Amino acid sequence: MTQGLAPERIVRLERDAVVLLDQRRLPDEELELRCRTSAEVAEAIRELAIRGAPAIGVAAAYGLALAAARGEDLDTAYDVLVSSRPTAVNLRWALDELRAEPTAERALALHEAEVERCRRMARHAAGLLRPGSSVYTHCNTGALATGGYGSALGAIRAAWEDGLVAHVWAGETRPLLQGGRLTAWELEQLGIPFSVIADSAAASLMAAGEVDAVLTGADRIAANGDTANKVGTYALAVAAAHHGVPLYVVAPTSSLDPDTPTGAGIPIEERDPGEISSRFPARNPAFDVTPAELVAAIVTEEGLHRAPYTASLPVPVRSTR
Numbered sequence: 001m002t003q004g005l006a007p008e009r010i011v012r013l014e015r016d017a018v019v020l021l022d023q024r025r026l027p028d029e030e031l032e033l034r035c036r037t038s039a040e041v042a043e044a045i046r047e048l049a050i051r052g053a054p055a056i057g058v059a060a061a062y063g064l065a066l067a068a069a070r071g072e073d074l075d076t077a078y079d080v081l082v083s084s085r086p087t088a089v090n091l092r093w094a095l096d097e098l099r100a101e102p103t104a105e106r107a108l109a110l111h112e113a114e115v116e117r118c119r120r121m122a123r124h125a126a127g128l129l130r131p132g133s134s135v136y137t138h139c140n141t142g143a144l145a146t147g148g149y150g151s152a153l154g155a156i157r158a159a160w161e162d163g164l165v166a167h168v169w170a171g172e173t174r175p176l177l178q179g180g181r182l183t184a185w186e187l188e189q190l191g192i193p194f195s196v197i198a199d200s201a202a203a204s205l206m207a208a209g210e211v212d213a214v215l216t217g218a219d220r221i222a223a224n225g226d227t228a229n230k231v232g233t234y235a236l237a238v239a240a241a242h243h244g245v246p247l248y249v250v251a252p253t254s255s256l257d258p259d260t261p262t263g264a265g266i267p268i269e270e271r272d273p274g275e276i277s278s279r280f281p282a283r284n285p286a287f288d289v290t291p292a293e294l295v296a297a298i299v300t301e302e303g304l305h306r307a308p309y310t311a312s313l314p315v316p317v318r319s320t321r
Contacts, residue, residue, distance in 0.1 A: 052145020226263025
């Protein structure tokens, strides 16, 4: 069995700080960042020192527990943390889970439950792949993005252990290269054969018959199955549909948002245009929405779900107490 990053290496709560592996420095440096207040945790989330929908939820939970231990005003801490990134629904879910009992023990239980959800969904998703599959994945959905094990990349890891994956195509994921930096680094750590590919080359790979399936994560899934994920996922889904390649979304039930009927209601984070260009006018949406009809299946820890998603998606996870 492959050995990946331990959950506490990615994010943990110590007596006086939330400590996280600074993803901005990977793969060149493995440095820890110590956040000594809830505001510092929020800044780490905002600046992508930690990222990925489940992982930022876990970090925020630890941040609220830290605020309680420090005697910070919890309403203020909640507001600062929940506003750090708007698209991923996991952030608010995790903070709501901690609000009534903002303790280290409660935050750790939430973290452990989220990792277990990833392991369960990975086993469900692995069964979608045939032996010898070449799989394309976008952005980073591994242990780094989930606080341990991974969603879509966790499924690839489980399928590799089952002898089902021959090769992984890691889309570089412009503009911040989460695929080219973080997914590639995790795949290298796991010993899974891979190649980094320019995002714009995905369709030509599919046309050449070199992609058997696309696996992505999700930051929020609307009630109808529309899925918000890293920008570029929608174009990838269109190309996959054109070439008859199934696209599977792998995400925990903490990413489900039944109160948002369709993807049109999902807020899309606009980041600093300077991430695109330091000289020319630019827009920098961090996410896009893939329509449900382009998604072959959504996989959660509860199993495999197919359209119509309003009927097949499970009730979102609630308190782990």
